[in-house]
Amino acid sequence: MRFLVAVLVLGSVxxxxxxxxxxxxxxxxxxxxxxxxxxxxxxxxxxxxxxxxRQRMDDDIRAAAKAVPQFExxxxxxxxxxxxxxxxxxxxxxxxxDLLIISPNEAKPLTGVVKKAFDKGVPVIVLDRKVEGDAxxxxxxxxxxxxxxxxxxxxxxQLLPNGGKVAEIRGLAGSTPARERGDGFRExxxxxxxxxxxxxxxxxxxxxxxxxxxxxLKSTPDIQVIYAHNDPMAEGAYLAARAAGxxxxxxxxxxDGLPIPSGGLKAVEAGRLSATLIYPTAGREAIESARRILxxxxxxxxxxxxxxxxxxxxxxxQVYAKENPGG
Amino acid sequence: xxTDFVAETRRxxxxxxxxxxxxxxxxxxxxxxxxxxxxxxxxxxxFLTSDNLFNVVRAVSEIGIIAVGMTFVIxxxxxxxxxGAMLGLAAVGSAVLLVENDFGLVPAVLVVLAVGLGFGxxxxxxxxxxxxxxxxxxxxxxxxxxxxxRIWSGGQGVAIAYGExxxxxxxxxxxxxxxxxxxxxxxxxLIFVVVAVLAVLFLRGxxxxxHVYAIGGNxxxxxxxxxxxxxxxxxxxxxxxxxxxxxxxxxxxxxxQGSPNDGLGYxxxxxxxxxxxxxxxxxxxxxxVGTVAGALLLGVLNNILALNSVDTNVQLLIKGLVIVVAxxxxxxxxx
Numbered sequence: 001m002r003f004l005v006a007v008l009v010l011g012s013v014x015x016x017x018x019x020x021x022x023x024x025x026x027x028x029x030x031x032x033x034x035x036x037x038x039x040x041x042x043x044x045x046x047x048x049x050x051x052x053x054r055q056r057m058d059d060d061i062r063a064a065a066k067a068v069p070q071f072e073x074x075x076x077x078x079x080x081x082x083x084x085x086x087x088x089x090x091x092x093x094x095x096x097x098d099l100l101i102i103s104p105n106e107a108k109p110l111t112g113v114v115k116k117a118f119d120k121g122v123p124v125i126v127l128d129r130k131v132e133g134d135a136x137x138x139x140x141x142x143x144x145x146x147x148x149x150x151x152x153x154x155x156x157x158q159l160l161p162n163g164g165k166v167a168e169i170r171g172l173a174g175s176t177p178a179r180e181r182g183d184g185f186r187e188x189x190x191x192x193x194x195x196x197x198x199x200x201x202x203x204x205x206x207x208x209x210x211x212x213x214x215x216x217l218k219s220t221p222d223i224q225v226i227y228a229h230n231d232p233m234a235e236g237a238y239l240a241a242r243a244a245g246x247x248x249x250x251x252x253x254x255x256d257g258l259p260i261p262s263g264g265l266k267a268v269e270a271g272r273l274s275a276t277l278i279y280p281t282a283g284r285e286a287i288e289s290a291r292r293i294l295x296x297x298x299x300x301x302x303x304x305x306x307x308x309x310x311x312x313x314x315x316x317x318q319v320y321a322k323e324n325p326g327g
Numbered sequence: 328x329x330t331d332f333v334a335e336t337r338r339x340x341x342x343x344x345x346x347x348x349x350x351x352x353x354x355x356x357x358x359x360x361x362x363x364x365x366x367x368x369x370x371x372x373x374f375l376t377s378d379n380l381f382n383v384v385r386a387v388s389e390i391g392i393i394a395v396g397m398t399f400v401i402x403x404x405x406x407x408x409x410x411g412a413m414l415g416l417a418a419v420g421s422a423v424l425l426v427e428n429d430f431g432l433v434p435a436v437l438v439v440l441a442v443g444l445g446f447g448x449x450x451x452x453x454x455x456x457x458x459x460x461x462x463x464x465x466x467x468x469x470x471x472x473x474x475x476x477r478i479w480s481g482g483q484g485v486a487i488a489y490g491e492x493x494x495x496x497x498x499x500x501x502x503x504x505x506x507x508x509x510x511x512x513x514x515x516x517l518i519f520v521v522v523a524v525l526a527v528l529f530l531r532g533x534x535x536x537x538h539v540y541a542i543g544g545n546x547x548x549x550x551x552x553x554x555x556x557x558x559x560x561x562x563x564x565x566x567x568x569x570x571x572x573x574x575x576x577x578x579x580x581x582x583x584q585g586s587p588n589d590g591l592g593y594x595x596x597x598x599x600x601x602x603x604x605x606x607x608x609x610x611x612x613x614x615x616v617g618t619v620a621g622a623l624l625l626g627v628l629n630n631i632l633a634l635n636s637v638d639t640n641v642q643l644l645i646k647g648l649v650i651v652v653a654x655x656x657x658x659x660x661x662x
Contacts, residue, residue: 049639077639081591082582087386091633094379096368108486109582112504174483 033297043092047105060283082109148184163193209236231264259323269316350620361631385513387626394600396570404610405461409468414590417575422485422585425496447568451561476587484586503580543610
């Protein structure tokens with residue numbers, strides 16, 4: 001017991017000593033740029049790596065950072081928990097990272113801690129999902145409405161030029177990308193004699209896409225195209241159609257086009273999906289912006305919207321090879 | 328012969344002392360290890376900076392508060408799997424009442440706490456009166472609380488904006504995300520400390536606490552010796568629900584949002600804190616002090632692994648090992 005007390009007292013004395021010294025030092029504010037001669041630690045706070053899209057984002061960042069010898073990137077995974085992501089960012093601030101990249105789990109809960117980092121003088125690059133307000137350096141992402149529009153345009157012009165019936169399998173109810181991908185699609189098919197006869201939530205998941213498509217094929221067998229808000233759900237719908245022996249009569253279209261073996265590019269190349277639209281991870285662009293901020297001491301635009309690309313059988317293999325140089 | 332006996336008794340009492348403060352020793356050990364392994368910058372240990380130490384306490388405050396309630400339930404030999412979902416329900420409730428129904432701060436907090444208390448009491452009734460196992464009652468409670476949270480929120484996160492007008496929450500609620508004492512001490516950490524102190528006092532010497540330990544030790548014997556087993560059990564589940572709701576209110580205040588998915592899996596983190604804190608899942612043995620130490624131990628561990636940028640997947644392995652070791656130590660404990 002006496003030993004325990006001694007250790008506790010010692011511990012608190014040590015703790016207090018360091019505490020008071022540290023207060024005067026304070027975090028470095030002002031210009032983060034030390035030029036090309038400096039060494040930089042970058043913190044990358046990822047919302048979760050269970051989604052292949054987010055794992056690929058981390059991989060893209062890792063690959064791009066390898067080409068910049070001044071950069072060391074540290075990754076955290078918040079496992080879809082807002083609180084955990086707040087703690088992850090706080091830990092990065094304790095480590096005094098030179099720049100923060102964050103792909104927020106949700107906008108509102110992460111806004112505060114991102115602002116805290118930004119106010120301390122740490123440049124913040126926000127990827128994919130946004131935060132509120134303007135206390136960040138730059139946001140890089142894609143325009144989901146535009147992606148939905150392109151998907152609708154492809155269906156209207158290529159798959160159903162004479163009109164027809166479409167089933168929609170939507171992303172998670174209440175999520176912004178699900179709403180935007182749905183809205184853009186509807187905008188493009190307006191006045192084209194194309195009708196969305198059924199629309200169901202597939203929660204972004206392959207197995208849900210399969211389950212919903214099973215039901216759709218039974219309830220509305222006269223549909224011609226299944227539009228899924230991401231590739232895994234489109235693949236699930238394909239599986240359902242194959243089980244019903246109808247995979248060749250139907251066309252499937254997804255979104256994301258991840259350049260990984262289980263991703264949409266390979267599915268289009270193999271002919272399971274008619275098309276997909278690239279939803280860029282912005283990983284490479286994030287490191288490019290970090291390089292401009294830290295090494296070149298330049299400004300970057302507040303908003304960087306990335307372009308999508310339509311992938312069909314014609315270009316799937318070529319884009320896959322380009323995204324995975326060296327195999 | 329007698330001297331042997333005396334020595335033996337002394338050894339046993341030293342051993343029981345060690346086990347009594349097992350979690351404190353563990354906490355000290357992990358704390359010292361954190362100091363040793365702390366990265367430093369400009370000659371100062373990052374782990375020991377006041378900002379960081381308070382971050383640790385803030386990060387464990389919600390789980391810690393839940394774990395205090397869980398300690399009571401586990402002490403009577405029960406378990407409560409519904410606390411994470413209850414946190415989500417309470418977070419959603421706080422957001423909806425403050426923002427959509429324009430409740431004042433105090434009424435909103437009281438309603439949400441009452442929901443938590445009532446929900447816990449109902450689970451207690453199902454377990455104690457109808458004799459359904461706590462695991463099953465609270466597994467069902469988990470589903471029900473999540474379902475209610477989804478219905479109450481309309482299926483998505485309810486953002487909390489602050490201000491005086493309609494549709495805005497009182498600014499005082501945002502204090503939960505703030506720090507006091509010169510911007511140093513996070514409010515949630517303060518609440519955690521207050522809850523822990525109250526619980527420790529409550530479990531020291533009151534008749535209720537003796538009943539809790541008696542039920543956990545041997546329910547039948549407790550009943551025969553006149554302990555109001557049913558009533559105590561119901562109250563214990565009520566306390567656990569109440570504290571989970573309190574954690575949910577704090578959660579909403581810290582994140583400015585109440586989402587039906589909040590608190591996913593928190594029940595397991597809370598159980599881990601209780602177990603690492605030396606409370607036996609079989610009931611009858613353990614303490615709130617241990618649980619607080621257990622929660623802090625896991626928090627310090629999380630923090631030092633993060634400060635060293637240990638890969639997230641490896642972190643899971645290390646945390647798993649710590650839990651197993653803590654549970655294994657209990658087997659050595661003198662009975």
